[in-house]
Amino acid sequence: MTSAVTIPRHGGTGGRTAVAARARQVLKAYGSGETRVVALDHVDVDIARGQFTAIMGPSGSGKSTLMHCLAGLDNVTGGQIYLDETEITGLKDKKLTQLRRDRIGFIFQAYNLLPTLNAIENITLPMDIAGRKPDKQWLAQVVDTVGLSDRLRHRPSQLSGGQQQRVAVARALAARPEIIFGDEPTGNLDSRAGAEVLGFLRRSVDELGQTIVIVTHDPVAASYADRVLYLADGRIVDEMYKPTAEGVLDRMKDFDARGRTS
């Protein structure tokens, strides 16, 4: 088993620490007594700022739970989660809602677009709700990079699945959150649209310095990441830097074979 890698806390990151999010001894259990399930078993992990991280592992290994705990969408049973220097575990609901709104972006498999709003209205909605004015230049860059400039007045029903997901990606990026979390962000897309969205996420890391964490089952999606974390039975059991799809697939086969013999 590999232990969590600790990244230097201070780097050339404009005053922010080099670690965007941290989990320390995070325990998450559901239920009690005989039905108690330990979804996360004392997880330690550092998510590096400006990197693309993919979380992989078999079904039920705790991937979504880890992402939800890191994003402050779910409470932990024990341990601490930090976003930059802020401990989010223990924050009251109102503060947590505010923190998620102001500092975190989300991309889900169901795009969660509002059907009555057009693309640009959906993209700026979180900022409108927060009462923040979008940075026009930045917004134009995001819209241009996702290739939506000629679709901004279209409603979600007038867009393809890939285009809708690109609206969801643009919405997450537009507010320049410290970190973006994606749960199977390309799960509903065909391989061409999926590649487009993943290519865009990759560019936003390389060109815009965005920090991204996704949960995926797909070795091709994971190959866009800088680092893959492997979960099994609620623990981080391995990691891979600069993954290739073949390398990820081989590692998954190893785990399956070990799982069958243990």
Ligand SMILES: Nc1ncnc2c1ncn2[C@@H]1O[C@H](COP(=O)(O)OP(=O)(O)OP(=O)(O)O)[C@@H](O)[C@H]1O
């Ligand atoms: N609300 C819940 N109540 C009870 N048990 C839960 C709940 N949510 C998750 N679990 C359990 O926690 C464990 C981890 O679930 P989680 O959804 O994080 O796994 P996963 O790796 O994301 O799975 P998948 O790849 O199938 O989405 C599983 O055993 C699951 O059954």
